[in-house]
């Protein structure tokens with residue numbers, strides 16, 4: 001059983017088809033990277049998985065159950081590309097609010113909040129209003145929120161944008177650990193050294209899956225030494 005299975009999803013906005021017959025899966029204990037140029041459809045795929053967008057064709061299942069399904073949302077930690085945060089609340093108020101929403105037991109809340117904020121290096125900023133957080137701090141808080149209820153499945157849309165290299169490394173170590181503990185992680189990224197840390201990659205180009213494989217398999221397949229150059233080769237090939 002796959003943790004997440006995307007089967008033949010297509011989606012149009014008006015007359016523009018932005019996803020064309022996309023299929024891939026994420027297994028238990030696996031980090032899958034969804035990689036592609038800006039506008040290739042990564043966010044739309046992610047939103048379709050969690051049920052924020054509806055596919056015109058195809059289906060998404062999470063732990064063998066068809067999405068959208070509100071009950072399954074408790075098992076998914078979702079981090080959107082644009083931070084969905086309450087500016088007027090302090091980080092702590094926000095974390096408490098979400099821990100209630102996600103059903104984190106009362107006696108575990110404090111510990112979970114402190115663990116998640118520790119991971120993103122924001123423990124000292126707990127009582128500050130989100131309004132005065134920097135862009136990077138908001139990203140980090142969004143990640144802490146996604147991890148709060150210890151979900152089996154993480155769906156992270158560009159989680160490390162605006163995060164400095166030291167913390168990015170720390171976050172990737174945590175993702176690695178979660179995966180080793182049996183978590184399933186789907187992450188979108190533009191950052192190519194992050195792509196290399198994924199177990200498998202789904203390369204997306206103009207709404208279609210260009211290829212799926214481990215970073216090494218893809219480099220072999222396209223006879224190149226970097227994932228980035230696959231897209232460059234493809235673009236050059238198309239215009240030639």
Ligand SMILES: Nc1ncnc2c1ncn2[C@@H]1O[C@H](COP(=O)(O)OP(=O)(O)OP(=O)(O)O)[C@@H](O)[C@H]1O
Pocket residue numbers: 013018036037038039040041042043044045081
């Ligand atoms: N609500 C919408 N209405 C109309 N078009 C949309 C909508 N959402 C996305 N699109 C279009 O769908 C295409 C894919 O967008 P999407 O945000 O999924 O790409 P992306 O790969 O995540 O890009 P980026 O890396 O820049 O975030 C783009 O052409 C975008 O303009």
